[in-house]
Amino acid sequence: MAELSExxxxxxxxxxxxxxxxxxxxxxxxxxxHTAAQARTAFENAREGxxxxxxxxxxxxxxxxxxxxxxxxxEDGSGRxxxxxxxxVLGEEEYEFFKRDFDIGDFIGVEGRLFxxxxxxxxxxxxxxxxxxxxxxxxPEKWHGLRxxxxxxxxxxxxxxxxxxxxxxxxxxxxxxxxLRRFLDEHGFLEVxxxxxxxxxxxxxxxxxxTYHNQLHQTLYLRIATELYLKRLIVGGYERxxxxxxxxxxxxVDQEHNPEFTAIEFYMAYADYNDVMDLTxxxxxxxxxxxxxxxxxxxxxxxxxxxxxWSRIPLRQAIKEKTGIDYREYPEAExxxxxxxxxxxxxxxxxTWGKLVDSLLNNYVQPKLIQPTFLIDYPIEISPLAKKKPExxxxxxxxxxxxxxxxxxxxxxELNDPIDQRExxxxxxxxxxxxxxxxxxxxxxxxxxxSYGMPPTGGWGxxxxxxxxxxxxxxxxxxxxxxxLLRAKE
RNA sequence: GGGCCGUUAGCUCAGUCUGGUUAGAGCACCUGCCUUUUAAGCAGGGUGUCGAAGGUUCGAAUCCUUCACGGCCCA
Numbered sequence: 388m389a390e391l392s393e394x395x396x397x398x399x400x401x402x403x404x405x406x407x408x409x410x411x412x413x414x415x416x417x418x419x420x421h422t423a424a425q426a427r428t429a430f431e432n433a434r435e436g437x438x439x440x441x442x443x444x445x446x447x448x449x450x451x452x453x454x455x456x457x458x459x460x461x462e463d464g465s466g467r468x469x470x471x472x473x474x475x476v477l478g479e480e481e482y483e484f485f486k487r488d489f490d491i492g493d494f495i496g497v498e499g500r501l502f503x504x505x506x507x508x509x510x511x512x513x514x515x516x517x518x519x520x521x522x523x524x525x526x527p528e529k530w531h532g533l534r535x536x537x538x539x540x541x542x543x544x545x546x547x548x549x550x551x552x553x554x555x556x557x558x559x560x561x562x563x564x565x566x567l568r569r570f571l572d573e574h575g576f577l578e579v580x581x582x583x584x585x586x587x588x589x590x591x592x593x594x595x596x597x598t599y600h601n602q603l604h605q606t607l608y609l610r611i612a613t614e615l616y617l618k619r620l621i622v623g624g625y626e627r628x629x630x631x632x633x634x635x636x637x638x639x640v641d642q643e644h645n646p647e648f649t650a651i652e653f654y655m656a657y658a659d660y661n662d663v664m665d666l667t668x669x670x671x672x673x674x675x676x677x678x679x680x681x682x683x684x685x686x687x688x689x690x691x692x693x694x695x696x697w698s699r700i701p702l703r704q705a706i707k708e709k710t711g712i713d714y715r716e717y718p719e720a721e722x723x724x725x726x727x728x729x730x731x732x733x734x735x736x737x738x739t740w741g742k743l744v745d746s747l748l749n750n751y752v753q754p755k756l757i758q759p760t761f762l763i764d765y766p767i768e769i770s771p772l773a774k775k776k777p778e779x780x781x782x783x784x785x786x787x788x789x790x791x792x793x794x795x796x797x798x799x800x801e802l803n804d805p806i807d808q809r810e811x812x813x814x815x816x817x818x819x820x821x822x823x824x825x826x827x828x829x830x831x832x833x834x835x836x837x838s839y840g841m842p843p844t845g846g847w848g849x850x851x852x853x854x855x856x857x858x859x860x861x862x863x864x865x866x867x868x869x870x871x872l873l874r875a876k877e
Numbered sequence: 878g879g880g881c882c883g884u885u886a887g888c889u890c891a892g893u894c895u896g897g898u899u900a901g902a903g904c905a906c907c908u909g910c911c912u913u914u915u916a917a918g919c920a921g922g923g924u925g926u927c928g929a930a931g932g933u934u935c936g937a938a939u940c941c942u943u944c945a946c947g948g949c950c951c952a
Contacts, residue, residue: 393924394887394906449915456912473912491905505913528888528904530916535888537947549888642949733952876946 394525401488402521408484412521417496419444424465430501430509443468443511444496444519446548449529452486458510461495469510470497476514485516491529492522492548540871553866559678560855560867564631566677567651567851570670576627576653581616583609583633589833590614590772592825593636596646609635613652614772614846618801619836621654621844629653631851642863643793645871649851658845659800660784664761667788667796667847668695671759671854679858686791686857689757697759699786702748705762709751714744714766715781739823741769756789771811771827773799788849791857798847805837 391399405412421429421441429439445461445468455474460467474482489495499513527533532549539546539553546553568578586605588595590612598607613630620628631651638644655663675682675693682693707713710730717723720740727734727743734746744766752762765785767775773783784800802808812829819826855867865871 392887396924397906451914451917452911453914453917454911456914458914458917460915469915471913475912502913504915506915508913508915510913525887525905530904531889533888534890535884535947537884538888540947735952874946 395523398490398521398523398525401490402523405488405518405521410518412518414517414519417444417517417519418442418498419496422465423461423463423468426468426501426511427509430503433501438500438502440498440500440514441511442496442498443470444494446522447489447491447493447495450489450491455482457486461497469504469508470495470499470513470516471502471504471510472513472516476512477516481516489518490522490525492524492526494519494522536865537873540865540873541876543869556855556859556861556867557869559859562678563674563855563858564649564851566674567670568631569677570673571627571629571653574627574666576629576655577625579617579620579625579628579630580632581610581613581620581630583635585610587828587830587832589828589830591634591636592769592827594638594824596635596637611636612848613650614848615830615833617652617654618841618844618846619833621656621801622836622839622841626656627653640872642865643853643856645852645864645868647872648864648868650848651851652846652848654801654844654846656842656844659843660763660786660798660845663798663845663847664697664699664763664786664788665695667761667798667849668697668759671790674854675858684857684860686860687862689791691758691791691857693759693790697761697788699761699763701764702744702752702762702766703764703782705752706744706747709755710747712747714747737822739768739818739821741766742823745769753789753794754792757792759788759790761786761788767811768814770799771815772802772808774802774804775807793853793857794850795853795857796847796849798845801841801844801846803837803841803844805834808837809834 402412419442421443423443423445426441426443429441433439443461443463445463448460448462448467450459451457457472459470459472461470472482472485477485495516496519497511497513497516499511499515502510502512504510527545527549533539533546539550572578584598584600584607586607588608588611591614593611595608595611598609599605600607611634613632613634617628617630629651632649633647634650635647638646640646655666672682672693672695675684684691684693703713703715712726712730714723717726720738720743723740723743724734724736724738727747732746732750734743738746748762763786764776764782765773767781767783770783770785773785776782776784786798787794788796802811812827812834815827816829852864852867856862856864859867861867
C-alpha cells in the first residue's frame with residue numbers, strides 16, 4: 388500500500404477512534420424512511436405547524452461547524468438535504484463525536500424533525516445519527532470539483548461523486564438507450580443476443596481483437612459488428628430483429644473512437660434502404676422528443692434541427708460539390724490519387740481506390756454535414772455487404788447518416804444474393820492479400836445461410852456513443868463512456 | 878506514427894520564459910473561538926519524492942536528454 392497522505396492519516400485515526408468506541412464504522416444495514424427529495428416533499432406537504440420526523444441517509448458533502456451547533460449537507464441518489472446538529476439536542480458526547488470523527492465523504496444516517504431555517508431551507512434537526520461508511524480518502528475541492536481529465540477517467544467514481552453534470556450525462560445515456568429500445572419494440576422488432584466471441588469476425592471493415600479458447604483449442608475474435616449473425620436470423624424467419632451491445636475494434640483512440648463501443652443494429656425484412664431512412668429519421672426524432680423534449684439540439688456551438696425529413700444526397704454528388712472531383716471519372720486508384728493531390732489533398736500513396744473515396748468523404752464532406760443528412764449510394768468497392776443498384780452495378784444501395792459532422796449510422800439494402808456475396812468476399816480476400824488489413828473475411832456459413840434464401844431486407848447500424856454525444860453536447864466519446872480505455876498505469 | 882501543450886499539497890491552480898534564502902495561494906485538513914449556517918466567519922498551523930531517471934551548474938520545480946502518463950492537432 389502506498390504511503391498515506393496527512394489527510395488520509397487523519398481519517399485512519401478517526402476510524403480507529405470509532406472502532407475503539409465499539410462502533411462498527413461499516414454497519415451492514417440502515418433504516419431509511421425518506422430519500423432527500425422525499426423528505427423535502429414531505430415537509431412541503433405537511434400541514435401548517437407539523438414537523439414530520441424522517442430517517443435519511445447519504446454522503447456528507449459539506450460541514451459547517453459553529454461552536455455548539457453545526458450544519459451539513461448530505462447527498463443521496465435523489466439530491467441533497469441539509470442537516471442541523473445541536474449539542475443541547477444530541478448531548479455533549481454525541482455532538483463531539485460528530486464534530487471530531489465525521490468527515491466530508493462519509494456516509495451518515497440521521498433521524499430527526501424537519502424544519503425550515505431562517506434562510507428558507509428545509510432541514511433535518513438531527514436527534515440521532517449513525518456512521519454508515521467511513522471515507523478514508525478526501526474528496527476533491529468543493530468549488531472547482533475534479534478537472535483533471537486523467538483522474539476523471541481513471542477514477543470515474545470520484546468524477547461521479549463530485550461532478551453532478553457527469554452523473555446527468557450517463558443518466559441521459561441510459562434514457563436514450565431505453566427510448567431506442569422502446570421505439571423498436573413498438574415497431575415490432577425482436578431484441579436478440581448474438582455471439583461476442585466469434586470464430587470468424589465480420590460485418591464491418593476493421594481489425595479485431597483476438598483471443599483463445601483453451602478447452603476448444605481455438606482462436607476466437609471479439610465481434611466487430613453484429614451484422615452477419617442478425618442476417619442469419621432474418622434467414623431463419625424473424626422479420627424484424629435488433630441487438631444493442633458492445634463491439635470491439637482494434638484501432639486507435641480519439642475523440643470519436645473507443646476500441647470498445649456500443650452499437651445498435653436492426654434488420655427489417657421486406658424493406659429497402661429508403662424505408663430504413665424513413666425509420667431512422669422517425670427514430671432519432673422520437674428519442675430526442677422522449678429524452679430531451681425537443682427536436683432542436685445544440686452541439687459544439689451549432690444549432691441542429693432533427694425534424695424529419697433529412698436531406699438525402701448521393702455520395703458522388705456531395706463529393707463533387709465539395710471537391711470538384713467526380714470519382715467515377717477516375718476509375719483507378721492511381722488517377723484518383725493524382726486528382727486528390729491536385730486539389731491539395733494529403734493522402735496515402737498506397738491507398739486503394741475505395742480508401743481514397745473514403746478520405747474524400749471524411750476530409751471534405753463529413754465535417755460540413757452539421758444538419759442531419761443522409762449520403763446515399765456508395766461505391767461497391769467499399770460496401771461488400773450491400774445490394775447493387777439495379778441500374779448501376781458499380782454503386783450499392785447504401786447510406787450513412789451524419790449529424791453535427793459525425794457519422795452516426797450506416798445502412799443498406801442488404802445483399803441477399805449468395806453468389807454475388809461470395810464474389811464480394813473473394814474481392815475482399817484479394818484486398819486483404821494486397822495489404823488491406825481491414826478487408827472482410829470469407830464467411831462460408833454466412834453464404835450458406837444466404838443460400839437458403841433471405842428476403843429483401845433493409846439493415847442498419849448506429850453508434851450509440853455518438854448519439855449520446857450529440858444529445859448531451861459532449862465532443863469527446865470518453866465523456867459518454869463510463870470507463871473509457873486508457874493505457875495501463877503503475 | 879509525427880507536432881505542440883500539460884504533469885507542483887488530497888483537489889483547483891500560481892511559480893518555469895529570465896536557475897539563487899526554508900516552494901506559494903484558495904478549498905480541504907489540524908488547534909482554539911463561535912447554537913439558524915450554506916463557497917459560514919475569526920485567530921493560528923503547510924501537511925510536498927515540484928511525473929520518473931540521468932545530465933549541466935557553486936546552486937535546478939526552473940536549463941538539457943531520455944522515459945512514462947494525459948490532452949489537443951495531424952497522419
